[in-house]
Amino acid sequence: MRIVNPGFGIVPAGAEQATEGKVDWLNDPIVLFGNSKPNARELLEGIKAKLAGIRRTDNIDFIAKNSASQGAPPEMINDAAKKYRIALLALGD
């Protein structure tokens, strides 16, 4: 017998990905990007503390979108992309 697949969908073509240069994991600036929940901040602080054992931390900064339930504003993402080479995201709840 034949049925219609209730999970069927068409996958849109993927967005183009930027591949710009090589990342220096020990020296490039990092943004620790949180979702504004307390546990996300705690998680990111723990990551920064761990990173202190292996690389410089004076160019590691925290930012957070102001609503956990909504996407970060495009300008916030663009600003972070201009200023930092590496972004670590935490979605702690």
Next chain:
Amino acid sequence: MSDSADTEVLEIADLDPEAWQDYAEEQGWSDGLPLVMPTEASVARMVAGARGDNESFPPISPRQVVPTLQSLAANAVMAGARPEYFPSIIAALRGVLNPSYNLHGSMATTHSCAPVVMLNGPIRLALGVNCGTNCFGQGWRANASIGRALQLILRNVGGGVPGVMDRSTQGSPAKYAFCFGENEEESPWAPFHVRRGFDASDSVVTVMSGEAPHNINDHGSTSAEGLMTTFAHTIAQPGANTIYGKGPYLVIVGPEHAATFARDGWGLDKLRDQLWERARVPLKHISAENLATYAATGHHPTGDFLTICRGPEDIHIAMAGGPGKHSAFIPSFGGTAVVSTRVKTPAA
């Protein structure tokens, strides 16, 4: 675009009804209740119910795939919907796909939100949508299967599978189906959709990402002022998502409460203004840790209170239900909007 690995029509073994249920469950298509088999013939009848609707759909979050009318109709069939319900199901889907609804956030959150679906206009009566006694409850095929079809679409096409991309801590019975109609015939107010700019003759589906209804019981108050005291303090909850993720909420006033407000000359503007001024959470009801967290993310008190929405415009009031001294408060997810979409009835 490229086709996903899935194919739209599946060849499966001949299955008796019990074996079909097991098969569907194994495929991950079930909400836990039995499903009607989406045969090609039954899906074709459902698609015919939306004849003439050629508007394309954006990808559905969180899976981010574009549905076809057939895959949507398959879910409507499985939910037990009649073909004539399909245009309302599509309108509800278009509503949750509006960017302001924030489908991705509302599907992936730990909050218990579900799509709340309210119908207005002639289609309520044409489909037999319950707008009166027990309108949020069981017993009406249109309410149950329109709400359920939307949920199955979000699960099976959208990928909102509990425990996978649907991360709700406790979920909610509203995640099975939450659909009702406004009781326009007994309401003292203009229908909800007319107040939002539609014609009275339009059929409109309104959606909001919200919780299951919270009852507002008031048998004792016989004045609008008395009722407002109960309404405001029932709505002002420190555990509301919107205490920090500010957003809209719905108040579904029962007909007897609505009649009291109307008799005392309280129109909708006054109701909204009073709720905005009085449905606020006293700071003493909020923990110091939460206050610090809210302040750190820009959510500051208004005087000695925290508001649970951004202003009177976030408070949406409609009338539904039957006899009795009950109304309902439906809190939203927060980062969402109330979206109304006109139902496209089939072209002749």
